[in-house]
Each structure stands twice: as structure tokens, then as C-alpha cells.
Amino acid sequence: MALEPKAPRLRVGIDIGGTFTDLCVLEEERGDFFHLKVPTTPKELARGVMESLEAFLREDHSPDEVAFLFHATTVATNAMLEQKGANTWLVITEGYTGVYETPELGEIRMGSYDYLSYPKPRLLVPQRKTIQVPERVDFRGHIVRPLDEAEARRRLSRLRDEGVEAVAVCLLFSFMNPEHERRVGEMVREMAPDAYIYLSCETLPQIREYPRLATTVASAYVGPVVSRYMRRLEEALVARGLSRPLYIMQSNGGCLTSGALRRIPVQMVESGPAAGVLAAAYFAGLARRERAISFDMGGTTAKAGIIEGSPRIVPRFQAGEWLLSTPSLDIVEIGSGGGSIARIDKSGMLKVGPESAGAEPGPACYPGGGSAPTVTDADLVLGWLNPDYFLGGKIRLDRVAAERAVAVEIARPLGLDVVAAASGIVKIVNSQMVEALRLVTVARGEDPRQYVLVAFGGAGPVHAAQLAEELKIPEVIVPPLPGVASAMGLLVSDLKRDYVRTRFADLEMIAAREIQALFETMEAESRDELVREGIAREKISYERSLDLRYSIQKYELTVPVGGGALAEGDKAAWRGRFDELHEQHYGTRASDQRVEIVNYRLTAKVTLPRPRVPELPFSGEEAGAALKGRRRAYFDGWLDCPVYAHERLGCGNRLAGPAIIEQVDSTIVIQPGHRARVDRHGNVIIEVLAPIAHGLLD
Structure with a gap:
């Protein structure tokens, strides 16, 4: 199967949100976009996806025109957060049942400094569903205690009558020697032939027992749910005549075939938020802004990410209360969205979220909506x-x-009028979202004043300018289709697969040819996997990196390694880059200490052509032609506010706040004292502070 389509010319992206499912289609030749939103169908998510596709196909389009079909879904995330995953069992080395119940001290989330009172993450697999097998491998990969197959088989026989859906196998140091773990996996298959089996040596062959175990368990817990969803969706797509491969967005910001992701479903946990960050990076690039903060406020949550030319990637991320050790874009997510419910708590304080009205029943103002007030x-x-x-x-x-x-x-219990209560709801949800933006910038050692804010999602452009003003962010960029930006992010993604392998070595002592050989082995295994998924071998490129640390340290920093043949002289350059990164992160370097290699990392990539966005002709600063009316709007007092139609705005048009810009998928609110302009790509750029003072002139 060739990756490059011929006659087909449409690139389709579908993103499932908590309230709406968004579809965005790119016509590759002309650069035209088609988009729509349909209500999300929480009880059967695939139905909402197919409804969006049916609405598109009714617009005189044929399934044969589709070249690429990309999808971002909340299926894996929902399974974890709602505790609706599979009936999962865990198999571990005898005597190590405490590993899963005892997160490492380094796993404590930011802000939780008291380890004794720290609320540990809920176990996705309880102790009663944990089976110990007699075996032992040491840290060098040497077998200390051979696997007792007869006893292991006797203990695993419990799986026969328990309705097991998934089994996670995580034996001690299997990342150094997977022999025992693979054999146990074979025995599990005999006992539970219909179960999904996930081995830690395949899911995360990396040092550190708790992260490896927790990530493998999470993969097993969501695996059957994800596989059932993808099977139903693919069957529906084929029935409708859409036979192209389905590419799913991963947490690392790359897409991968549904077949490959069935083996590593944990990679789908941040699927939707990752697509939004890609869109923000793309539109920030069009506006010639290297440093940007993505801000995605939808119906259920608000997400913030950091971009420095490209989205920042971290080796692990937080999904609800669980830390997962798999590469992800650096994203902070909170339960604040347009559907977040406002309430009075027991102490008489006004609270907003994290509970959401979602798509069913929806905000009170929706047809058939609920009775609880929301941000919308x-x-x-x-x-x-x-x-x-x-x-x-x-x-x-x-x-x-x-x-x-x-x-x-809200209003009556607090003795307020309705407008004051509504304003209070907005101020509280804004303060929560400001905190999310601080977590992704200030808490990471970054100054938000040196960034621009890219705002999208159905509710993001409504609130973004207020958040930027609070953090002294000088500009807000609102893309042309902010309400479907995450679906657009799918259209600018690449195919991507991350691999990691732990192998310890002293950087000075190991020969460059040994490093080269291990990378080449990983590349060969990667190439075989991706070719099996229908990806042309000549399209695949690779990025290499090493996790390095000083010999006296526990944690590592990742240093890029060049492709091609590696030479002995390269090691000094890697050492120098590691020293620089260490000083940048921790304020010091230890030039007298030896440096160790811990992990080898490989990213396999297939770069897809970027869409061509049509440029608007310059139409002058006057925006009067786009004025569609006026209405009263509240900005700490009622003001007569001009309302503009987004589709009638042209390149160069300038507006002074207060003003409101309406479009099909979102609303942009320009606060009093702010200014806005439209650039040649259709971005609305809100100037929150004087651009000259911040060096942000075009």
C-alpha cells in the first residue's frame, strides 16, 4: 500500500471533544477548508464521528476523494478518568507486589510536598488481581532465579475463570533481558486466549520499575476499550466506502496507524490536546512567532501547551491522577470549559468546574439543556x-x-444580581485558566511575557484576551477557524513512532560503533513494524537521541544525536551539549564527573506535505464593511459594542476594543483598550500591550 495518494485530494481530520465533534477537511490542490461541528455522542463516540462525515459527504463529495483520514479521540482518556477500562490483571515478579502501590518520591505531582499525606493514584489493578511468578533477573540482565514454569502455570490458572479482558506483565529488569517476560506472556495466552496481553518489555523497555509498571498497566487497562472503538469505527468507515487507513493522533504530536496503536494504546491518552498544540504551532509559524503558548478552551476542559519553534516534548505526562512514562507534548489540562458548571459549595463560596454539563444535557441555554449554570x-x-x-x-x-x-x-444564594453573578463566574474560571498558563510557563522557568498566546477552541477566543492581560502576554493570535483548530492540527501532523531502550554505558568508555550498532538495530525493528502497517520504507526518516546523566545522578537529560555514521569525536560534542543543558536546567554543571548513557531514543517519522493556506489580499485598515450591528455587552459595566462578521474582514483591517467578532465556529471578544488586526492568513491578532515595547512588530 503506497502512502502517497494519487487521485484523492482531500485530507480529513476529525476531533472528538467533550461537547462537540469537529471535522475539518483540506482540499490539497487549492488549499480550501471545509469545516463543521456536530454534538458529541458520549454513549457511542463513533456515531458522532460518522455523523460529521455524513454531513460532509452530503456536500457533493465522494469517499474516493479522501486521501488521508486523521482522528483524535478521547476514548483512552475517558476510560482512565471515568474508571471504565477493561477487567485487567497484573503479573509481576514474586515478592514485588508493593511496587505498584508505592509511587517513587519523584512521581509526586507539583504542589504535593507532604509525601505522607499525598493521595496516591488509584490502582487500575487491585492487589486481588495481581499474580506473582517465581523468577528473578538482575540489573545486568543476568538470570538469578530461573522461571519456575510449573509453579507459574499453576498460579496463572486463576485467569481461566475470571472473565479477564487484559493482562499486564511486568517482571523485574525485563527491559535488560525479556526472556522470562515473553515466556510468561505465552503462558498467559494459554490461560486466557481472548485477553489482550501487554508486556512491559514491549510497551516501555526502560529503566525504573514504577513508571514501567504503571504505564504498562495503563496500556492494558485502556487497550480493549480502544481496540473495540477502533474496530467499530473502521467497520463503519468501510461500510461507507472510506477504505483509506485510519491515522490516530498520539500524545507525542504524531499520528500512527490504528493497527500499530492497538499495541501501544497508552499513546492515545492525550490524543485531542496534542492536535490542538500542533495547530497552534502551525499558525504561530504563519504569523512569524517562534515562541507561543497554545490555549484551547472547549466545552469541557482548557488545555495549555508551550511552543518554541515546535511543540515542546516531555518524556512523561500526567493523565488525571496518573503519571505515564511515554513521550508527550508538554500540556497542562484543567476542568474549565464552556460547559463547566458553576455552583455554591458548602462554605458558601462560588466554584466553577471541574464538573461539566458536556454534550448531554449541555448548558442551560442549549435546547433541552440542563438546569445548572455554566460558563457558556x-x-x-x-x-x-x-x-x-x-x-x-x-x-x-x-x-x-x-x-x-x-x-x-448563584445570584440569589449570594445576594447578587444576575449580571454580577455571571461576571463572577467568568472571573473565577479565568483565574483557573490563568493558573494553567502559569503552570506551563512560570512553573517551567519561562516568562509568559516573552510569548504570544494562540487561542482556539469554541470558548478560547471569548476569554483569551483577559488571560493575556493578566499575565502581561503582549499578543493573542486567533486562527481563522478557532472552533475546529484541533481538527485542523490533525491536517498539519506527521506520522510518528517513538522507541526507547535502556542500555547502560560510560560515555567515554563505549565505542561510537557500539552506539551506532544499537541505533541501527532499533531502526531496523522500527522499519519492519512500519512497513507492516503499509508505510513505504523510503518515506521513513529517523531522529536519534541519548538520555545522559552524571554518574552520581538518578535522572537524565535528553541530548540529540546526529543520523548516519557516528564517529568517536561526536562523543565530546554530546558531552558538551549535556553540560550546557544541565546548566540551563539546574544552574550548574559538573565537568569533573563522568557521564553515563542510560537510554537510547529513536523517533521514526514520515513527513507529510504541509497545506498551503491562501493569502488574503490587502484591503485597508477600515473594517466598516464587516460591521453587522451593535449590541450591549458587559465589561465591568454595560457598553455599546460593535459586532463584526469574521468572513467579511480583510487583511489589514483594524478594530478597537470593545468589539466582538462572530463566526460560525467561535466568537472573538476584544476587550476595552485592546486593538486587533487581521493578517494575510486570516489570523485575528489582538494587541494586548503596546507591540513596540515588546519587540513584536511585523
Whole structure:
């Protein structure tokens, strides 16, 4: 199967959010975009995906025109957060049942300094579903105690009658010698032939027992759920005539075939948020901004990521209460979205989120919506949203219902009028989102004033300028289609697969040819896997890196390694780069200490052509032709606010706040005192602070 399509010319991206499922289609020859939103169907997510595709195909398009089909889904994330994963069992080395119950001290989340009172993550597999097998491999990979197959088989026989759906196998030091682990996997297959089996030596062949075990367990826990979802979706796609491979977004910001991801389903946990960061990086690049913060506020959550030319990648990430050791874009996610519910807690304080009205029943202002007030209801009460133009008029919002919900649940209990209560809801949710932006910048040692904010998601452009003002971020960039930006991010992604292998060595003592040989072995294994998934061998490129540390340290820093033939002289350059990174991260270097290699990392990549975005002709600074009316909007007081139609704005148009820009997929709110302009790509750039003072002139 060739990767490059011929006659087909459409690149399709579908992103499932908590409230809406977004579809974005790129016509590759002309650079035209088609987009739409349909309500997410929580009980059967694949149905919402197919409804979006059906709506597109009804627009006089054929399934044969589709060249690439990309998808971002919350299936794996939901399975973990809602504790609705598979009936999963764990097999470990005898005597090590405490590993899973005892996270490393380094695994404690930021802000939790008291280890004794730290609420440990819930176990996805309880002790009663844990089986110990007699065997032992040491840290060098030497077999200390041979596997007792007869006893192991007797203990594993429990799996026969337990309705087991998935089994995670994680034996001590199997990343150095997987012989025992693979044999145990074969025995598990005999006892539970229908179960999904995940071996740690395949899921994460990397040092450190707790992260390796926890990540393998998470993969097993979500694996059957993910596989069932992908099977149903692929069957529906084929029935509709869409026979192209389905590419799924991973947490690392690259897509991979559904077949490959069935073997590493944990990589899908941050699928949707990763696509949004890719979109932010793409549009920041079009605006010639190297350093950007992505801000994605949808119906259920708000996500923030960091971009420095390309999105920053971290070796592990937090999914709810669980830390997973798999590469991910650096993203912080909180439960603050348009559907976040406002309430009065037991102490009489106003709280917003993390509970969400979601797609069912939805905010109070939605047709058939709930009775609890949400952020969307507050935005409507303040006049920021047009009740007759939500989703381009497809959904009519009920302002009276929004006011009633805010009045009954918030205003009356607090002795406030409805507008003051709605304003309070917005201020609280904004403060929560500002904290998320601080976590991804200040907490990482970055100054947010040196970045621009790329705002998207259905609710992101409504709130972004206020957040930027709070953090003194000088500019906000709103892409042309902010409400479907995550789906657009899928269209600018590449195919990608990460590999890691632990092998200890002194950097000075090991020969460059030995390093070269291990990388070449990893590349050969990667090439075989990807070719089996239908990817042309000549399209695959590789990026190499090493995890290095000083000999007296426990944790590592990743240093890029060049491709091709490695020479002895390269090692000094890697050592120098490691010293620089260490000083950059920790303020010091230890030039007198020896440096060790811990992990070899390989990224296999297939770079896809970037879409060509049409440029708008310059149409002058006057934006009067786009003015569609005026309405009262609340900005710490009611103001008469001009309302503009986004589709009628042209390159060079300038607007002064307060102003509101309406479009089918979102609404942009320009605060009083701010200015906005439209660039040649259709981005709306809000100037929060004087651009000259911050060196951000075009």
C-alpha cells in the first residue's frame, strides 16, 4: 500500500471533544477548508464521528476523494478518568507486589510536598488481581532465579475463570533481558486466549520499575476499550466506502496507524490536546512567532501547551491522577470549559468546574439543556455571545434560561444580581485558566511575557484576551477557524513512532560503533513494524537521541544525536551539549564527573506535505464593511459594542476594543483598550500591550 495518494485530494481530520465533534477537511490542490461541528455522542463516540462525515459527504463529495483520514479521540482518556477500562490483571515478579502501590518520591505531582499525606493514584489493578511468578533477573540482565514454569502455570490458572479482558506483565529488569517476560506472556495466552496481553518489555523497555509498571498497566487497562472503538469505527468507515487507513493522533504530536496503536494504546491518552498544540504551532509559524503558548478552551476542559519553534516534548505526562512514562507534548489540562458548571459549595463560596454539563444535557441555554449554570450561560448573560448565531445559527441559545439558571443557583444564594453573578463566574474560571498558563510557563522557568498566546477552541477566543492581560502576554493570535483548530492540527501532523531502550554505558568508555550498532538495530525493528502497517520504507526518516546523566545522578537529560555514521569525536560534542543543558536546567554543571548513557531514543517519522493556506489580499485598515450591528455587552459595566462578521474582514483591517467578532465556529471578544488586526492568513491578532515595547512588530 503506497502512502502517497494519487487521485484523492482531500485530507480529513476529525476531533472528538467533550461537547462537540469537529471535522475539518483540506482540499490539497487549492488549499480550501471545509469545516463543521456536530454534538458529541458520549454513549457511542463513533456515531458522532460518522455523523460529521455524513454531513460532509452530503456536500457533493465522494469517499474516493479522501486521501488521508486523521482522528483524535478521547476514548483512552475517558476510560482512565471515568474508571471504565477493561477487567485487567497484573503479573509481576514474586515478592514485588508493593511496587505498584508505592509511587517513587519523584512521581509526586507539583504542589504535593507532604509525601505522607499525598493521595496516591488509584490502582487500575487491585492487589486481588495481581499474580506473582517465581523468577528473578538482575540489573545486568543476568538470570538469578530461573522461571519456575510449573509453579507459574499453576498460579496463572486463576485467569481461566475470571472473565479477564487484559493482562499486564511486568517482571523485574525485563527491559535488560525479556526472556522470562515473553515466556510468561505465552503462558498467559494459554490461560486466557481472548485477553489482550501487554508486556512491559514491549510497551516501555526502560529503566525504573514504577513508571514501567504503571504505564504498562495503563496500556492494558485502556487497550480493549480502544481496540473495540477502533474496530467499530473502521467497520463503519468501510461500510461507507472510506477504505483509506485510519491515522490516530498520539500524545507525542504524531499520528500512527490504528493497527500499530492497538499495541501501544497508552499513546492515545492525550490524543485531542496534542492536535490542538500542533495547530497552534502551525499558525504561530504563519504569523512569524517562534515562541507561543497554545490555549484551547472547549466545552469541557482548557488545555495549555508551550511552543518554541515546535511543540515542546516531555518524556512523561500526567493523565488525571496518573503519571505515564511515554513521550508527550508538554500540556497542562484543567476542568474549565464552556460547559463547566458553576455552583455554591458548602462554605458558601462560588466554584466553577471541574464538573461539566458536556454534550448531554449541555448548558442551560442549549435546547433541552440542563438546569445548572455554566460558563457558556454566563458569557451569554454578559452579551458576549449572540443567541441567534451560535454555530452559525444552527443552535439557538435561550438567554432567559441562562439568566434563570444563574439567578436560581448563584445570584440569589449570594445576594447578587444576575449580571454580577455571571461576571463572577467568568472571573473565577479565568483565574483557573490563568493558573494553567502559569503552570506551563512560570512553573517551567519561562516568562509568559516573552510569548504570544494562540487561542482556539469554541470558548478560547471569548476569554483569551483577559488571560493575556493578566499575565502581561503582549499578543493573542486567533486562527481563522478557532472552533475546529484541533481538527485542523490533525491536517498539519506527521506520522510518528517513538522507541526507547535502556542500555547502560560510560560515555567515554563505549565505542561510537557500539552506539551506532544499537541505533541501527532499533531502526531496523522500527522499519519492519512500519512497513507492516503499509508505510513505504523510503518515506521513513529517523531522529536519534541519548538520555545522559552524571554518574552520581538518578535522572537524565535528553541530548540529540546526529543520523548516519557516528564517529568517536561526536562523543565530546554530546558531552558538551549535556553540560550546557544541565546548566540551563539546574544552574550548574559538573565537568569533573563522568557521564553515563542510560537510554537510547529513536523517533521514526514520515513527513507529510504541509497545506498551503491562501493569502488574503490587502484591503485597508477600515473594517466598516464587516460591521453587522451593535449590541450591549458587559465589561465591568454595560457598553455599546460593535459586532463584526469574521468572513467579511480583510487583511489589514483594524478594530478597537470593545468589539466582538462572530463566526460560525467561535466568537472573538476584544476587550476595552485592546486593538486587533487581521493578517494575510486570516489570523485575528489582538494587541494586548503596546507591540513596540515588546519587540513584536511585523
